[in-house]
Amino acid sequence: MSSGALVIGAGPAGLTSAYELAKLGISSTIIEADEQVGGLSRTVSYKGYRFDIGGHRFFSKVPLINELWREMLSEDFLLRPRLSRIHYRGHFFDYPLKAANALAGLGPIEAFLVMLSYSKAKMFPSAEETNLEQWVSNRFGQRLYEIFFKTYTEKVWGIPCNEISADWAAQRIKNLSLKEAIRNALLGAGKSAEGEVITTLIEQFHYPRLGPGMMWDCCKDLLAEKGNETVHGIKVDKIRHRKGRVESVVGHRSNGERVEFDADHFISSMPLRRLIQSLDPLPPDEVLAAANSLRYRDYLTVVLMAKREDVFPDNWIYIHSPEVKMGRIQNYKNWSPEMVPDQSRSSLGLEYFLWQQDEEWTWSNDRLIDLGIKECAQIGLVEPDEIEDGTVVRMKKAYPVYDHNYNDRVDIIRNYLETLPNLQTIGRNGLHRYNNQDHSMLTGVYAARNVVGEKNDVWAVNTEQDYHEEVRSSETEKSSTGYTKTMGDRAVPMPIVQDEADQIIQTAFARLDGVALGVALGVVIGVGLFLATMILLLKGGEFVGPRLGLLRNFLPGYEVTWGGSLIGLAEGSLLGFGLGFFIASLRNWGMMAYAYLLRRRAETEAAKNVLD
């Protein structure tokens, strides 16, 4: 049994990992560079106002994660309605996109052009779907892509959409399995495998009363109660390893004091690039080069406090308008009324997506607040004299960038890290994957379970839909360790418990065996023709079977004679076999075409949420 683990990073992934380790009876120490826990999901306080780094809906299709949330925060969840819209050139559009609303808002001429562009995309889609532009344009048309996806996405990522890998979208849409698409069609799109209605949870979401940071503060306290310390203000300098095992992590406190942590197991949520750079000794040049070329998008929020009870009804608004720099605006009070100290006030979070090299990143807080006030007025949300205070929060490496080669580089790093079996990487930055909070938490759970001998592939989370979204609650299946067994061998998805709907699909879509049907029809037609010929011959007469003999027009050599009956038997059998095989193939292809059609429809529906 392990004497302990070291978890690097006290974000959702790291804390969840430590929490799961504690459940498994393994003590851990968590080290965190910041003075606050929660990472990207922390809640920042300022003069009684509380705000997120971004917005964090507590909505997950993973039952295990929903259970964990409840377990940690108990009854402190609010169920909030979701409203988000897109602002583009003075108009607000529903989000997720609705065709009628979008076309009405664009005006008749633009709407016509959009329809033309959409038709073109459907008739002549781009054969390649390697970048985001091709991926979205194929589904919505070039013109809608330019209005509703291009500007916002480029604001967020800072690179042209044709340089962003289509994985970004595909990962978030996650190509539905054919079976899933059929199941949705059978049960209704809003129902999961268990039949629970999830549509309503997309329209509403759970949210901690005091913001997501409340959960992570609570998790930290729960860990402390079990003797698992969270050490703040530790910057990692070196990760020492020898003979294929990590031995310790060396870091320093904010006062420069050097600290070293030993452990048997190491779980890291620090950015992959920094992790590789910290390894001592350094990995081979190829791995180091791969790590050095990983890029991250940085993010800052300008928070404005407004003397107004209601500014807008949305939780957040996507700002697609190219004339302003902000990408999204949050209204924290609409997430939870307790995010503001005074209900006659509102706080708005204006989100800017930047590189650290960008000029704005280095601007003073006052200058950024001025920019925020100006842009808010420019798009007509709030007047400058209504703003009574403001602050700025900067978050480095908020988004791992999916450029064209990131996947190959991550593979190189991943392969190298497999040579250090007692080091696991988790979380959004630890895996360089655009995970939401729930997926990050799931990687933490899996990593913790790997410590006790399970073989979960944390890299598969959020890439293989079945791998995580079908993970049942902890009540369903227990492993030999007494805990939920989620899967077997590495990279092998968890076998899905077959429910009634699955069984119906299995039976309804069962393959018709072409050879078997061919043989069956071959025997019936061949023997049938043979018997028909023989009966006429036995009956005899002056002219035997003149009409049946006409079959020679189709069956060469056939005639109503003793020899012809054998030819009829052979040719009839061949004809029957071909017919049976053709019917079976046609039926199987028809069923597949229907399944593909259902999946295409479901993906298009899901693609409407791609901005989230």
Add this chain to the structure above:
Amino acid sequence: MTTESITMAGNKQTEEISREVMRIQAGVLAMVCAVLGGLLLFTMTVWLLLKDGPGAGPHLSLLGNYFIGYSVSWFGSILGLVYGALTGGIVGWVVGSIYNLVVGFRK
């Protein structure tokens, strides 16, 4: 492309949804074919009688070579119903049974 490779490609596609190979319930198929066969011959006979009157359907009457007593007449239509059903039932049952036999053998 050979029959086998075509079959394998088809299998791969459909396996994404279902790994099962369909079995035919021979009794049910026999019933369906019996109803179809009987109604078909009955309807064809009645249609010719209504259209052309007595003496109609010289070609359809040739089925009398196989179905003893059958002719394009009102009585023949009833006999046709029985013979069609009987033949359809046998064909359906034979097709279903042979199909299942081959599927079992190939498994």
